[in-house]
Amino acid sequence: MYIIIVGGGRLGYSLTKALLGEGHEILVIERNAVVCDEINKELGSICLRGDACETAIQAQAGTGRADMLIAVTGGDEDNLVACQVGKYRFNVPRTIARVRDPRNEVIFKKLGVDVTVNSTNIILEHIEHEVPSHPLTHLFCITGDQRELEILEIRADSGEAVGKTLNDIELPDKAVLSLVIRPDEKPFVPRGDTTFRKGDQIIAVAPAEVEDTLRQLLAG
Amino acid sequence: MKVIIMGCGRVGAQLAALLDAEGHEVTALDTDSYSFRRLPAEFKGTALMGNGLEEETLKKAGIEQADAFVAVTEGDNRNVMAAQMAKKIFNVPKVLCRIYDPLRRDLYTILGLEALSPTTIFAELLKEKLES
Numbered sequence: 001m002y003i004i005i006v007g008g009g010r011l012g013y014s015l016t017k018a019l020l021g022e023g024h025e026i027l028v029i030e031r032n033a034v035v036c037d038e039i040n041k042e043l044g045s046i047c048l049r050g051d052a053c054e055t056a057i058q059a060q061a062g063t064g065r066a067d068m069l070i071a072v073t074g075g076d077e078d079n080l081v082a083c084q085v086g087k088y089r090f091n092v093p094r095t096i097a098r099v100r101d102p103r104n105e106v107i108f109k110k111l112g113v114d115v116t117v118n119s120t121n122i123i124l125e126h127i128e129h130e131v132p133s134h135p136l137t138h139l140f141c142i143t144g145d146q147r148e149l150e151i152l153e154i155r156a157d158s159g160e161a162v163g164k165t166l167n168d169i170e171l172p173d174k175a176v177l178s179l180v181i182r183p184d185e186k187p188f189v190p191r192g193d194t195t196f197r198k199g200d201q202i203i204a205v206a207p208a209e210v211e212d213t214l215r216q217l218l219a220g
Numbered sequence: 221m222k223v224i225i226m227g228c229g230r231v232g233a234q235l236a237a238l239l240d241a242e243g244h245e246v247t248a249l250d251t252d253s254y255s256f257r258r259l260p261a262e263f264k265g266t267a268l269m270g271n272g273l274e275e276e277t278l279k280k281a282g283i284e285q286a287d288a289f290v291a292v293t294e295g296d297n298r299n300v301m302a303a304q305m306a307k308k309i310f311n312v313p314k315v316l317c318r319i320y321d322p323l324r325r326d327l328y329t330i331l332g333l334e335a336l337s338p339t340t341i342f343a344e345l346l347k348e349k350l351e352s
Contacts, residue, residue, distance in 0.1 A: 053321075054321060055323045055326075056323060075297070078297050080300075080301050081297040081300055081301070084300075084331070085327060107305060110308060111304050111305075
């Protein structure tokens with residue numbers, strides 16, 4: 001794949017190194033000449049100096065044939081514009097932006113960025129996972145136009161579904177309970193007659209908006 | 221009409237003063253309160269300190285009732301982002317933004333933003349003056 005990385009800071013550099021290691025063709029666009037020189041010295045001449053928010057620079061970088069553009073500068077608005085220039089001017093199929101302010105995730109998606117990566121949320125998810133008492137953990141989010149689905153891990157506790165069978169509970173719209181993990185048992189797919197117990201770890205697939213209802217139902 | 225002006229630099233402050241003098245309801249928004257010194261003494265509008273890239277700040281500035289939004293900070297990308305938020309998230313009827321970079325301006329014009337490039341405008345003006 002031909003991947004363009006905007007921003008050669010610490011994150012951009014590590015990302016470039018990792019993706020190069022996977023055998024991708026990478027080009028970094030970086031504004032700072034010193035940073036640019038360092039990358040070229042370290043990794044071979046793969047860094048283009050310039051402002052990736054300018055169409056002229058993206059044209060020079062051959063963005064038209066890029067499979068992906070990843071914007072990881074420290075400025076949210078710069079990442080947004082770099083992605084939009086790539087997407088709308090050069091038709092890059094997939095654009096990814098780093099966001100520093102978690103509130104920008106929704107805004108960026110509304111404005112056409114395909115994927116947003118937000119370090120705050122990633123760290124939060126890890127913390128959720130490491131704290132066993134946490135009733136709900138986000139495992140994965142399937143995003144895209146109008147199809148936002150979450151894969152969640154919910155720990156059954158005192159919710160009203162506990163002690164009832166799958167047939168007896170009313171699940172929120174479009175939510176599926178897909179796996180039950182129980183101590184000393186093999187994980188299994190719940191059937192109509194499966195009774196949920198306190199302490200069950202349940203993997204659910206559901207739209208983001210019913211997350212709270214599910215938590216209520218199982219964790220209480 | 222109710223207008224929010226993001227960026228209280230020379231252009232922002234002057235526009236705020238002009239609209240205010242005409243009796244419009246003006247809110248000047250800037251991250252640096254020192255910028256508000258540029259507003260004239262008789263300015264009757266609101267000077268609000270805050271970052272226009274944050275939804276809460278825009279709401280505080282009254283974007284949900286605004287008739288117009290103008291983004292004139294020093295940063296092209298900041299202006300682009302704020303203008304898109306005003307237009308696409310808050311559905312402000314009239315949104316204008318300044319983009320210094322003429323190429324970037326062209327792109328965002330295609331994307332439906334009403335963007336002006338002072339670079340182009342001024343260069344053309346100078347050329348006209350030279351030729352006259």
